[in-house]
Amino acid sequence: MDPVTDSLDEVHRRLAGLRDGEVADYIPELAGADPDDFGIALVSMAGRTYRTGRADTPFTLQSVSKPFVYALALSDHGVDEVLRRVGVEPSGDAFNAISLEPGTGRPANPMVNAGAIATTALVRADGADDRFRRILARLSAFAGRELDVDEAVYASEAATGDRNRALAYLMRSAGSLRADPEETVDTYFRQCAVRVTTADLAVMAATLADGGRNPVTGVRVVSEPDAVRTLAVMATCGMYDGAGRWMLDVGLPAKSGVSGGLIAAGPARFGVAVHSPPLDASGNSVRGVAALRAMAERFGLHIMHSPGLRAATVTGAERLTCDGEDIGLVTAQGILEFTEFEALVHAVREVTPAAPGGLVLDLTAVTEVLPGPAAGMAAILDDLVARGHRAAVAAQEAFVEAGGDRPRTWEAFRTREEALAWCRRR
């Protein structure tokens, strides 16, 4: 018995009977999908996979490929260059809309077809074969196994995908696509026809959630900043014209595709995927959307709801007697971002009036300090010293230096013992 799997089972059971939506048939080969295929999978940051239903049925990525190829383009060119070619504004249009920015001809964002085709063209390569080889290798690294192409689906879209061809030619004439339209669209069709399972998709989503590191294989697939950027674009544009409502109800960066796949990522928490072919009017999987809504509600998954951040940072705020004088000892752990920093400042303020002998700040269990908190911490200690208190920090050298170039007025030590010994020595 596993309670995590049980809760996925419960959602699956509740939604399996949902009969709304239509299987996409504009790509003829997709029309044959079984409307009862329905799988859910979730991968934790520890790389544990949970699944229910038909989570091992293969299907094609379609638009779920878009964020991953965008991440590849970002790592090839950097964000500034990619932004010059593809925007990041939600279009409010359907996925296949013929809409380009007036003037520049730049597609609105990389999650609609026009933007995805332009993104595919940005992948660095020696020719089309090499470009697809790099895309497939990167998608495989995201999934943590060698993926392949469903040739029948590829051929079917290649034979019928005139709207996408039209988009490519339009961008070419507007100057926003510099590559060959036929070749680019062909690579895009292949990328859409890459075959995955729901379980693969959950690993791919979890890799973005884990800052670009595949939590199952341990392999770094994209840099942390590029993973964050990709999630940001998914959050604003991933659900096409349903993106706003999705953010309101579910609140997770997500991406859907016309074969019925849907991924969502809880940053630093989990990756989740659903597959169910019947689609709503926006082209999003009906059961996929319903399953994510149900899970978000039951588990508080919305990114604007972050109780995790309230985890104990300040692990101790105490008074010690040192040579007959009271000193304060404040201990913190983990990562010092804004919220933790604010709590630390508060703890220091609470303890100092009762500790005229000075303050020891033990940050030896702190793993990361952002520049803002580092400077703020240095300022607090400077202020204490200016007001006649003694102050010492025990922390890694890098954290002490992150406080800025101004001459330090307080003491710095590597260990808590050294800082406390200093306190006793004066």
Ligand SMILES: NC(=O)CC[C@H](N)C(=O)O
């Ligand atoms: N929304 C989608 O999944 C669209 C992908 C599909 N290959 C297309 O270009 O039409």
